[in-house]
Amino acid sequence: MEDLEKSREKAANYRISSAVIKRLPRYFRYLRELLEAGRMRISSGELSKMMHVTASQIRQDLNCFGGFGQQGYGYNVKYLYSKISEILGVEEHYRAVIIGAGHLGLALVGSPMFSKRGVTLTALFDNSPDLVGKEYGSLHIYDIAELDTYIKRNNIDIAVLTLPRMYAKETAERLASLGIRGIWNFTNVELDLEELGITVQNVHIGDSLMQLTYRVHNADEIEDTE
Amino acid sequence: MEDLEKSREKAANYRISSAVIKRLPRYFRYLRELLEAGRMRISSGELSKMMHVTASQIRQDLNCFGGFGQQGYGYNVKYLYSKISEILGVEEHYRAVIIGAGHLGLALVGSPMFSKRGVTLTALFDNSPDLVGKEYGSLHIYDIAELDTYIKRNNIDIAVLTLPRMYAKETAERLASLGIRGIWNFTNVELDLEELGITVQNVHIGDSLMQLTYRVHNADEIEDTE
Numbered sequence: 001m002e003d004l005e006k007s008r009e010k011a012a013n014y015r016i017s018s019a020v021i022k023r024l025p026r027y028f029r030y031l032r033e034l035l036e037a038g039r040m041r042i043s044s045g046e047l048s049k050m051m052h053v054t055a056s057q058i059r060q061d062l063n064c065f066g067g068f069g070q071q072g073y074g075y076n077v078k079y080l081y082s083k084i085s086e087i088l089g090v091e092e093h094y095r096a097v098i099i100g101a102g103h104l105g106l107a108l109v110g111s112p113m114f115s116k117r118g119v120t121l122t123a124l125f126d127n128s129p130d131l132v133g134k135e136y137g138s139l140h141i142y143d144i145a146e147l148d149t150y151i152k153r154n155n156i157d158i159a160v161l162t163l164p165r166m167y168a169k170e171t172a173e174r175l176a177s178l179g180i181r182g183i184w185n186f187t188n189v190e191l192d193l194e195e196l197g198i199t200v201q202n203v204h205i206g207d208s209l210m211q212l213t214y215r216v217h218n219a220d221e222i223e224d225t226e
Numbered sequence: 227m228e229d230l231e232k233s234r235e236k237a238a239n240y241r242i243s244s245a246v247i248k249r250l251p252r253y254f255r256y257l258r259e260l261l262e263a264g265r266m267r268i269s270s271g272e273l274s275k276m277m278h279v280t281a282s283q284i285r286q287d288l289n290c291f292g293g294f295g296q297q298g299y300g301y302n303v304k305y306l307y308s309k310i311s312e313i314l315g316v317e318e319h320y321r322a323v324i325i326g327a328g329h330l331g332l333a334l335v336g337s338p339m340f341s342k343r344g345v346t347l348t349a350l351f352d353n354s355p356d357l358v359g360k361e362y363g364s365l366h367i368y369d370i371a372e373l374d375t376y377i378k379r380n381n382i383d384i385a386v387l388t389l390p391r392m393y394a395k396e397t398a399e400r401l402a403s404l405g406i407r408g409i410w411n412f413t414n415v416e417l418d419l420e421e422l423g424i425t426v427q428n429v430h431i432g433d434s435l436m437q438l439t440y441r442v443h444n445a446d447e448i449e450d451t452e
Contacts, residue, residue: 021440025433088436089443103336107329113414113432117439157442182442184435188339199445201438205429206339207251209410210314212427213343214247216383216408217315219425 020061024088026051027061031081032116043074090118094182095156099171100163101126101141104186108160109137122154126163151178158182165189172200246287250314252277253287257307258342269300316344320408321382325397326389327352327367330412334386335363348380352389377404384408391415398426 030050034042044062048055062075085091096114098105101124108114114121124141126132132143142150150156159175161168161183168187175183176196183200185191191200256276260268270288274281288301311317322340324331327350334340340347350367352358358369368376376382385401387394387409394413401409402422409426411417417426 021437022433024440025430025436028436029430029433087440089439090436092439092443094439094442103329103333107333110329111431113435117432117435119435119439158438181445182438184438197445199438199441201434201441203431203434204251204255205337205431206343207248207255208427208429209339209343209345210251210254210316211247212384212408212410212425213315213318213320213345214250214313215425215427216320217318219407219423 020064023051023053023061024084028081028084028088028090031077031084034077035081039077041074042077047075085118088117092118092157094119094158095154096121096158096160096184097123097125097151097156098139098160098162099125099144099147100161101128101131101136102162105160105162106136108162109139119158122156123150125150147174148178151175151180156180158184160184160186162186172198246290249277249279249287250310254307254310254314254316257303257310260303261307265303267300268303273301311344314343318344320345320384321380322347322384322386322410323349323351323377323382324365324386324388325351325370325373326387327354327357327362328388331386331388332362334388335365345384348382349376351376373400374404377401377406382406384410386410386412388412398424 027047030047044055044058047053047058051058053061062080096119098108098121105124105126109121109124121139124136124139125144125147126141127144131141134141151159157180159180159182161171163171165187168185168189168191172183172185172191172193173196176193176198180198183191183193183198185200185202186205188204188206190202193200253273256273270281270284273279273284277284279287288306322345324334324347331350331352335347335350347365350362350365351370351373352367353370357367360367377385383406385406385408387397389397391413394411394415394417398409398411398417398419399422402419402424406424409417409419409424411426411428412431414430414432416428419426
């Protein structure tokens, strides 16, 4: 039977709504910029302007995690940043591989976003003889045939899928059987492996393009009727 | 002075909340898959399962655009798809260029998402002598020095920014002065050009990575306390 403290912990985990979770990475980004600029404190009003979210929404979001602000004093940037990092699992230092060394895979290798978020890229995988055995950045490109051995030996937590969509499902299932904990899926095939105990984050960049065309389209219409 | 009909139109435009706008591209994606699979009708219950949104939310969303459903009959997939395409501006046939022919830029060239969303890519731009003058896919890579002339001559609506972040702001301002209507910004520099009358959609792929690490982290915690 669970004791009271544990059920309280669980309740606290569940209380963070998915809308807040979607805003957390943005807080993380803005706070990091403030830190890098040497800022020590920030008011909810200033954060509100940066984030395009109301100040009361900001206070409400941050209160979810225990209320770090003081009236008339603002938030301590460093403390807030480390607290949000902790909630987001940045401190966990996950190890990741990229599967698919095409342009998208290689574009990701060059990005500083992994290290900023506590994720270390350790290897690339591909099935093309032209690529296998080469180095890119500081990473080695392995043959996809070596995937099973590599994942097990190197305690890999996360796989980034940037391979052609026809290989998406079989590769994801293979990764699940190897004990991978999370898949960051760029293949545009909707993967759902919850029942295998694996977390999948599907990326649909096209949705962002549609938001752009919608807004461009709408901006015209508003202009036209004015 | 505006007449009554026009103010009704405006009201209808404004009534679509930003939460609905974020869901629309997903409706578009699922409906397209249904169309390609030859499905003619779908119930709100089925759409609900696909989208992980409640059936009543679906009915409410779709009612915003005039209620296409019939009780006990479901939605007409083709009609719903074309209506949502229209709202999203897919029918507008926008013309776009990619600025920055690095791995990310080239990864986008290969993607079918543009044509599916009514956007035609017409050219790539870069400043590297190694790239300028070459062809990639069916696109020519132009010197960035030719940008002004090209944009004006070819009625370009949208620019995709995949160049290094240090060039982001100046390039965006230059594009605004050339009459570009939308910028799809992958540089991770937060651009705000609303006052110049230009729509910017900032892409922060790292936010998606953080949602993944958060969910992996949280899945562990839930398991741990059980």
